[in-house]
Amino acid sequence: MSYTVAGDWGTSNLRLYRIEDGAVVDRAAGPGIGDLGDQTPEQVLRGALARWRATSEPRAIHLCGMVGSRNGWIEIPYVDCPADPAIWAAGSARAMVDRIPVTIGAGLACTRGSGAPDVMRGEETQIFGAMALVPGLAAGRHLIALPGTHSKWATVEDGRVTGFQTFVTGELFALLRRHSTLTRAAADDGAPEDDAIGFDAGLDRISEGGHLLGALFETRAAQLRTGASGRWALGFLSGLVIGAEIAEILPAATGTITLIGDPALADRYNRALAARGLGATVHTGEACALAGLALLETP
Amino acid sequence: MSYTVAGDWGTSNLRLYRIEDGAVVDRAAGPGIGDLGDQTPEQVLRGALARWRATSEPRAIHLCGMVGSRNGWIEIPYVDCPADPAIWAAGSARAMVDRIPVTIGAGLACTRGSGAPDVMRGEETQIFGAMALVPGLAAGRHLIALPGTHSKWATVEDGRVTGFQTFVTGELFALLRRHSTLTRAAADDGAPEDDAIGFDAGLDRISEGGHLLGALFETRAAQLRTGASGRWALGFLSGLVIGAEIAEILPAATGTITLIGDPALADRYNRALAARGLGATVHTGEACALAGLALLETP
Structure with a gap:
């Protein structure tokens, strides 16, 4: 049966989907752009597609993510905001693998009012996908959040991405957990529920203003002074950084927020948003x- | 000639001073409490003192810092704030090395109005020392800042330390520089002055509210988008974290601030304070x- 391939190729993972009649019928995986070793992207892609191609060739391949970066396959210029789905799709690049056409989506760039530049590669595909999936996002002003290693908060106005901001929340949490003096990397003492209790305590500790630097050391001081457990400390640290991210976005938050992410992380963000009186759909x-990659299909 | 020994024994370094008639006449050094290996603190101290003791024994030894922590020589309970120099000195612990009396100063603990606990070990000695050195600090309300890996900001009111707050500014900068995706560890491209230009840009970028999480990614985005150099990026990162620390302390800052620290770091803090219209003496x-350790001498 005729099929296309959609793929999200980030720094850490290549995730491929076999699409027949608009539905995912099979999946395949491969190394991320950061883990290619001495293979070229084409070689890695051929390896990951071999099983499907043994029967028949795909009509087309649509990719997004770091595959379009300087260290990826082709460096594709960022598309500047404001950008709607058509402008974004027009910024895609084309390649060929064994005569199969490959389309790689562009990243987005913006410059905030302060003059600060920002970039994304991969998340824009999910944002445009959400706009295609959720009819309510087509008109009016909306915030779309993609929590993660580098959380992205995009503003969508009347069907265009008008700007966005990156928060290094997940990366900061991982660095502090693994390398800092605030927590011990292997600390798993305490009761299982300590993590959630610590998380809520961390949310509570972040002031309306979102001050983080002067709040972090309590992670350690509480272990020294009030007998807080290692599990509590990790939960507290998570509550602090997510709470600070929400506090910083608060001035821009109006109406309902769209959260795109895995359920466990989205649940944490929902708790943090609820603590500020905000709601989100996930x-x-x-x-x-997948909905975003479908926008790259040319008729 | 009769002498005493004053010592600052932190996690990373043991710094010893030979004091005669109130003046430093010689120095010695040894490993920090975190680097004792399989030696006991007494063994390390004997080794570091051997040269001086070859001629004559010190009358007494006065130490401060992590030597008084759980992983040090004797775990000394924290003295709670508010604390004046006499209350603090009374919380010291005594030990003996080969019949030489050793006094180890206590750390301080406080609980802020929010309920957040905080602790210090070593910095309190410098704070009480500054209060002894600077007559103006004896009355009224003052802020004393000790920038560093863990910056401490202490409030002194009428001769007592009434509270303090720890900012993990230096540790965060080191983690982000070494381990994050924001800068490349070995990046030293760019002109020498890029560091100072980046630092000022980082200070500028921190809003009055002190938002840090959403500002950090510009360190990388500027390298991708505006050709900023690696040196600029490190300076920018330094400006962001120091600027955020100052913005967070701003609501508590009145009058002149006393900065205790090495000249290069104090200069950065002075620039950051000046950007907010504040002044500091260094x-x-x-x-x-040394002035603080002298307070531990019993007549």
């Missing part, structure tokens, strides 16, 4: 990525 | 530590 990253 | 950590 969509999975995979559904949004 | 004292070296060594002078303050």
Whole structure:
């Protein structure tokens, strides 16, 4: 049966989907752009597609993510905001693998009012995908959040991405957990529920203003002074950084927020948003990525 | 000639001073409490003192810092704030090395109005030392800042330390520089002055509210988008974290601030304070530590 391939190729993972009649019928995986070793992207892609191609060739391949970066396959210029789906799709690049056409989606760039530049590569596909999936996002002003290693908060106005901001929340949490003096990397003392209790305590500790630097050391001081457990400390640290991210976005937050991400992380963000009186609807990253990659199909 | 020994024994270094008639006449060094290996603190101290003791024995030894922590020589309970120099000195612990009396100063603990606990070990000696050195600090309300890996900001009111707050500014900068995706560890491209230009840009970028999480990614985006150099990026990162620390302390800052630290770091803090319309007087950590250790002498 005729099929196309959609793929999300980030720094850490290559995730491929076999699409027949608009539905995912099979999946395949491979190394991320950061883990290619001495193979070229074409070689890695051929390896990951071999099983499907043994029967028949795909009509087309649509990719997004770091595959379009300087260290990827082709460096594709960022598309500047404001950008709607058509402008974004027009910024895609084309390649060929064994005569199969490959389309690689562009990243987005913006410059905030302060003059600060920002970029994304991969998340824009999920954002445009969400706009395609959720009719309510087509008109008016909306915030779309993609929590993660580098959380992205995009503003969508009347069907265009008008700007966005990156928060290094997940990366900061991982660095502090693994390398800092605030927690011990292997600390798993304490009761299982300590993590959630610590998380809520961390949310509570972040002031309306979102001050983080002067709040972090309590992670350690509480272990020294009030007998807090290692599990509590990790939960507290998570509550601090997510709470600070929400506090920083708060001035821009109006109406309902769309969260795109895995359910466990989305649940944490929902708790942090609720603590500020905000609500969110949640969509999975995979559904949004596939809907976004479908926009790259040329008729 | 009769002498005493003053010592600052932190996690990374043991710094010993030979004091005769109130003046430093010689110095010695040894490993920090975190680097004792399989030696006991007494063994390390004997080794570091051997040259001086070859001629004559010190009358007494006065130490401060992590030597008084759980992983040090004797775990000394924290003295709670508010604390004046006499209350603090009374919380010291005594030990003996070969019949030489050793006094180890206590750390301080406080609980802020929010309920957040905080602790210090070593910096209190410099704070009490500054209060002894600077007559103006004896009355009224003052802020004393000790920038560093863990910056401490202490409030002194009428001769007592009434509270303090720890900012993990230096540790965060080191983690982000070494381990994050924001800068490349070995990046030293760019002109020498890029570091100072980046630092000022980082200060500028921190809003009055002190938002840090959403500002950090510009370190990388600027390298991707505006050709910023690696040196600029490190300076920018330094400006962001120091600027955020100052923005967070701003609501508590009134009058002149006393900075205790090495001149290069104090200069950065002075620039960051000046950007907010604040001034500071600077004292070296060594002078303050020695003045504080002198307070532990019993007549």
